[in-house]
Amino acid sequence: MDRRETGRPAHPIAIRVMHWIGVYAMGCMIFSGWEIYNASPSLPFLFPAWTGLGGWLGGALAWHLSALWLLFADGIAYLVYGFASGHFRRDLKPPRPAEVGRDFVAALRFRLKHHMGQYNAVQRVLYAGVIIAVILQVMTGLAIWKPVQLWWLAGLFGGYPIARHIHLATMFGIVAFVLVHVALVAIHPSTLKSMIVTVPAEIEENR
Amino acid sequence: MSGQRNKPAVSLAEIKPELERLSRRRFLRSALSLGGLTMLTGCDLSTHSGVDSALETMLRFDDRVQAALFSRQRLAETYPASAITRPFRFNAYYAEWQVRPTPDNWVLSVGGLVADRRSWTLQALMALPQQEQITRHICIEGWSQIGQWSGVPLGTFLRRVGADLSARYVYFKCFDGYSTSIDMASALQPQAILALDFEEKPLAPQWGAPLRLRIPTKLGFKSAKNLEAIEVTNKYPGGYWENQGYDWFAGV
Helix, strand or coil, X not given: CCCCEEEEECCCHHXXXXXXXXXXXXXXXXXXXXXXXXXXXXXXXXXXXXXXXXXXXXXXXXXXXXXXXXXXXHXXXXXXXXXXXXXXXXXXXXXXXXXXXXXXXHHHCCCCCCECCXXXXXXXXXHHHHHHHHXXXXXXXXXXXXXXXXXXXXXXXXXXXHHHHHHHHHHHHHHHHHHHHHHHHHHXXXXXXXXCCCCEEECCCCC | CXXXXXXXXXXXXXXXXXXXXXXXXXXXHHHHCHHHHHHCCCCCCCCCHHHHHHHHHHHHHHHHHHHHHCCCCCCCCECCHHHCCCCCCCCCCCCHHHCCCCCCCCCEEEEECECCCCCEXXXXXXXXXXXXXXXXXXXXXXXXXXXXXEEEEHHHHHHHCCECCCCCEEEEEECCCCEEEEEHHHHCCCCCEEEEEEXXXXXXXXXXXXXXXXXXXXXXXXXXXXXXXXXXXXXXXXXXXXXXXXXXXXXX
16 A cells, blocks of 8 residues: 655644544534434434433523534634635545445445545535535524524525424434444544554555 | 412512523533534533533523514415415424313413503404414424414504503413513514414314414514413513523524
8 A cells, every 4th residue: 555645734723623523513413413302203213311411402402402512613614715725625525426436335345445635426415415414404403493583594404393303303314424434434443543643644555 | 469369379570590400401401412512522520510601691692683683574484275274383482182171261461561451262253353463383393384363463552451552561461371571672572473373264272272372473482372471571570481492582
């Protein structure tokens, strides 16, 4: 594997800080969201009580409506940074379908190389996907929080009950991403280090 | 409030410390869950008073955001009769078999910052202008249902009793032990009504007989049933659920 290094860090300090604030905020949102869901489940199952955050509906809502602002601020800062710094243009460039297919097959055969600070096609799709999912989650969340005052937003998602279902479905999507993401970090533990301390990015090999 | 009838067995001030303690304890049950352990890493898990007061501060912030988003001119969506949810779901802080019948000689008391503190009989309320609505009732638990109510617009009633419309709160007290309060701006929104009828029939006890608040710009727990007194005040009155930790403004 090509181990040559570039001069820039795999993850700039701003990305690392926003990543971990985002982890905390999303964690609060997901665990308190499960507690809120349990108050009136729309699917035939409950999340185990011990996974909830808040202890009861009122406490869970207090967490949900508090962490919302942290996630909101972190997300806005990340989007502004992503566009202004060229992070999105450089690292999350939409891959061609053939690239996704090739990298996806390689990933399934555990043949996909990981280069610190470089995103392969599968990563680019997943990262762009989860960013869009979180934006969708904030929008559907605001829609079901304020279906009368933000009627246009609730209307965009087909009204209060449908927006609520989309909010739940998108949560499952985000949680699925987290599971895949954490599994891949477990396979490549050095990536965890690179999201904490400054690690130089590697140069992508010619493929 | 005036008159002996309105005097509650226990005043809010008397039980406030206990309610605050309860609400704190409820927030803090989070410590015993995975979510609590994960999100509170680094906190002392035995005393989370800092976390609790931070959450309460955030809820007050949310209330200000909600008040800023609120517009008195904005109407909740209305629906055709065909959209009405049947069967309509009963909801209260107690089970349906515990519903209280309307007390004999029921009247609605009016108190606080109003010019006319005379009580209202059902007949007197029925003689006021009425308004019908088919709107969505959204519960804080997430479920919702569409119902049909009619009654006296709350703004009409407040003007009729000479309420100080610049006061901050309107407080509702119920004979089933429930209570709630709303901001004056929401009280004057045209769809806030003192409902007498549900589905074109006088309210049955489980739907809040003989008089309930129906306010489609708030979560369901604000639409208090079985009213016995209304008070206009500048002193924060809280409410049954609000005192336990539900966010006070609870707008939708």
